[in-house]
Amino acid sequence: MPEPDAKPPKLPPSAEQMIQRVGLQQARTERARRNARSIWSSIAILGVVGWSVAVPTLIGVAVGTWIDHRWPSRLSWTVILMVLGLILGCTHAWMRIKGGQS
Secondary structure, X not given: OOOOOOOOOOOOHXXXXXXXXXXXXXXHHHHHHHHOOOHHHHHHHHHHHHHHHHHHHHHHHHHHHHHHHHOOOOOOHHHXXXXXXXXXXXXXXXXXHHHOOO
């Protein structure tokens, strides 16, 4: 039976480094588990980003088509407003992702 006052044996430096690395890895793993999102929340975020791009683009197409039919010209307002809607939607989605808003 070991004595209660006995010190544990001294480990070689390589073993101490390995224990530290394992401890750091375990801390990272636990932190990742706490911060992990479920698959459903990830799908929801993709849906929000998709709609953030699709809605302004489709509004641009609808308004551009209406303008093209109402006032015909050499310019295609459908294409111009579609591209503007796409740019606006992508900017909005980027700001949402970068800002971490949901």
